[in-house]
Amino acid sequence: MSSLAPLMGRLSQVFSPRLCMFFSTLLISAGTTVTATAVTFEHFIVGRVITGAGGGGIFIVASIMAIQMTSPKRRGLYMGLANTGMTVGVSLGAVIAGALEPKIGWKPLFGIQAPLSLLCGIGIFFSIPASHTSKNANYVDLSIREKLACIDYSGALLLTTTIILFLLGLSGPRILPTPLILSAFALPIFILNEIYAAKDPVIPVTVLRSRGTLLSCIATVGLMMARWAILFYTPVYALAVRGWAPAVAGSILIPTNAGFATGGLLAGVFHIKRTGSFYLHTLTAMALFPVTMVVIAFISTETSPWGLYVTMVFLNGLLTGAAMNYALVHLLHLTLPDVHPIVISLLATFRGFAGSFGSAIGGGFFVRVLHRSLNDGFAEAGLKNRGDLIRRLLGSPALVGRLEGKDRDVAVNAYTAALKALFLAAVGFSAVVAVVQAGTGWKEPVKKEQNLEEEEVEGEEGLVAAA
Numbered sequence: 143m144s145s146l147a148p149l150m151g152r153l154s155q156v157f158s159p160r161l162c163m164f165f166s167t168l169l170i171s172a173g174t175t176v177t178a179t180a181v182t183f184e185h186f187i188v189g190r191v192i193t194g195a196g197g198g199g200i201f202i203v204a205s206i207m208a209i210q211m212t213s214p215k216r217r218g219l220y221m222g223l224a225n226t227g228m229t230v231g232v233s234l235g236a237v238i239a240g241a242l243e244p245k246i247g248w249k250p251l252f253g254i255q256a257p258l259s260l261l262c263g264i265g266i267f268f269s270i271p272a273s274h275t276s277k278n279a280n281y282v283d284l285s286i287r288e289k290l291a292c293i294d295y296s297g298a299l300l301l302t303t304t305i306i307l308f309l310l311g312l313s314g315p316r317i318l319p320t321p322l323i324l325s326a327f328a329l330p331i332f333i334l335n336e337i338y339a340a341k342d343p344v345i346p347v348t349v350l351r352s353r354g355t356l357l358s359c360i361a362t363v364g365l366m367m368a369r370w371a372i373l374f375y376t377p378v379y380a381l382a383v384r385g386w387a388p389a390v391a392g393s394i395l396i397p398t399n400a401g402f403a404t405g406g407l408l409a410g411v412f413h414i415k416r417t418g419s420f421y422l423h424t425l426t427a428m429a430l431f432p433v434t435m436v437v438i439a440f441i442s443t444e445t446s447p448w449g450l451y452v453t454m455v456f457l458n459g460l461l462t463g464a465a466m467n468y469a470l471v472h473l474l475h476l477t478l479p480d481v482h483p484i485v486i487s488l489l490a491t492f493r494g495f496a497g498s499f500g501s502a503i504g505g506g507f508f509v510r511v512l513h514r515s516l517n518d519g520f521a522e523a524g525l526k527n528r529g530d531l532i533r534r535l536l537g538s539p540a541l542v543g544r545l546e547g548k549d550r551d552v553a554v555n556a557y558t559a560a561l562k563a564l565f566l567a568a569v570g571f572s573a574v575v576a577v578v579q580a581g582t583g584w585k586e587p588v589k590k591e592q593n594l595e596e597e598e599v600e601g602e603e604g605l606v607a608a609a
Contacts, residue, residue: 143194143496145548149298150199151490154563156208156289160270161205163556168264168309169196171256173423178253183574189252190235196259201228202490207270218414219466222406229399229459234390236377262550283559297344300332305498313502313538315509330526344373349484354476356519359492364575365428366493368435369462370500373396375508376455379442382539382557397452401459408460409467420472429577431574434458439565443558466493478587504564509536511563515556523548 154162173193180186189201201224208220243251284292293489311322336343350356373395380391405427414420437454441447470489477485513536525548534541535553542553 144196146195146198146298147202147490147495148303149293149344151202151206151486151488152198152293152342154203154293155484156510158179158343159203159207159210160267160272161354162199163207163270164267165262166196167259167266169193170200171263172196172261174252174255174259178251180249184326185453200434201493205470205490206486209482214417214581215415217470218410218467219407220410220413221470222403222410222463223461225406225466226403229402229463232373233395233399235387236395240387240389240392241501249356253385258283292342293492294336294340294342295330296342297340300328300335301344304328304332305495306486307391309498311500313435313506317506326427345488346484349481350410352477352587354473354587355485355488357487357578357582358473358476360468361428361575361579362466363496363499364578365465365572366496366576367429367504368431369458369502369574371504371564371568372435372438372455372458372495374455374501374504375564376438380563381541383442383444383554383561385543388540394455398459401456401461402463403459405460405465406467407461407463414467414471417471417475419586421466421476421582424465424468425471425580426460428470428572428576430467431458431461432569432576434570435565435572439562439569442519442565444554471584472584476582477584504568507567508564509562512556512560515559516552519552523552524551525552527581553570 150162150166159590170193173189173191173196175189177186177189180189195228204227205221205225208224209217212220215319241249281401295528307325307328309318309322311318313323333347336345336347350359354533376398377391380386380394381388384391413423434454438451438458441451441454470486473485473489513532515534516528516535520526520532531549535556539557542550542557545553
């Protein structure tokens with residue numbers, strides 16, 4: 143999903159957002175079908191890869207359309223609605239899947255999604271006006287063959303390789319140096335390819351030379367990586383520490399995603415009704431985000447007030463939704479209109495990175511802390527021969543609820559310690575993100591024509607002074 147998201151952003155410019163959205167839904171339908179018919183683990187993973195390839199285009203293309211098809215006055219509203227659609231899907235997916243899987247099994251659960259995705263894709267295709275095509279004039283009169291020739295296949299392959307190696311090195315119970323080293327070699331090759339070899343690069347590196355664009359993208363991926371710690375590990379908290387059933391544990395995502403949707407909509411409906419700088423608003427939301435993470439880190443215990451926990455995850459989502467909406471509109475203020483489609487694609491792409499980066503890197507960190515805490519806890523309790531139990535606990539937080547006595551106490555304490563460490567790491571990370579966002583600035587760019595006029599005036603003044 144993360145590695146193919148940049149390519150989908152570029153394809154929506156080469157072809158049209160309408161076709162790219164329809165193609166993405168077809169991939170999701172095919173991927174869920176493959177997953178539902180899996181008979182081996184490898185078969186299952188192939189299905190998830192195909193599904194992720196389709197998912198890489200959905201939100202990016204939706205974001206591009208929300209910007210292109212709306213006026214600046216209503217842009218914030220429709221971006222808030224796009225965020226709401228995504229976050230409602232995440233919430234309902236977790237709850238519905240948790241409720242249905244014990245009753246119908248995982249294969250039918252994936253199988254149901256295939257026809258639904260196909261129907262949604264057909265509905266989207268006929269709902270989007272055929273007149274809504276790429277806004278890039280360079281591709282309007284090209285044939286399909288010429289458009290396909292414009293795609294930066296080498297850049298897409300190099301970027302995919304770089305991301306996969308990077309995530310592989312950091313996502314497991316042990317940090318693997320070889321994939322990280324190979325990723326470090328692949329990244330500069332990708333950058334050189336985009337600058338010197340690619341005629342139509344996947345990620346236009348020249349656009350990232352803008353300080354506002356580069357820092358906005360980095361801040362977005364950083365904030366959303368910290369945000370994914372909430373999305374992935376508050377249900378783990380509910381399962382392992384609180385002892386909730388899987389179907390109920392997924393409901394913890396409802397308040398935080400409701401907050402995310404509310405924050406985006408409030409900012410879009412009541413405030414973002416103009417173009418211009420939203421520097422202070424973006425910075426304020428990002429600076430308050432780690433405050434909520436600190437509180438969540440210290441109340442992720444077995445005895446903390448449940449009402450307080452729901453309130454804090456709601457506020458965490460509220461600040462994230464508002465920050466994402468403000469950051470997008472502020473970035474449009476920092477860049478020239480002719481690069482807005484590229485900038486939107488870049489920002490959405492970096493935001494797409496966050497899901498995989500947050501789950502892989504954060505998950506690897508969490509598992510390493512949990513493994514150490516379980517080993518130390520069982521050793522201090524004098525419980526021996528717990529290697530197999532530790533292995534199963536690392537993969538199944540729901541197993542904690544089936545333990546008794548000292549085994550359960552050690553497991554609960556280990557999960558509590560690992561969650562606290564992860565959330566505090568997210569606090570430090572998101573604090574750095576706020577500093578990065580502060581570096582974006584608030585001044586709009588000066589157009590080239592204006593620069594030339596100023597240079598001519600300065601030149602004339604210099605000649606007069608010399609005379």
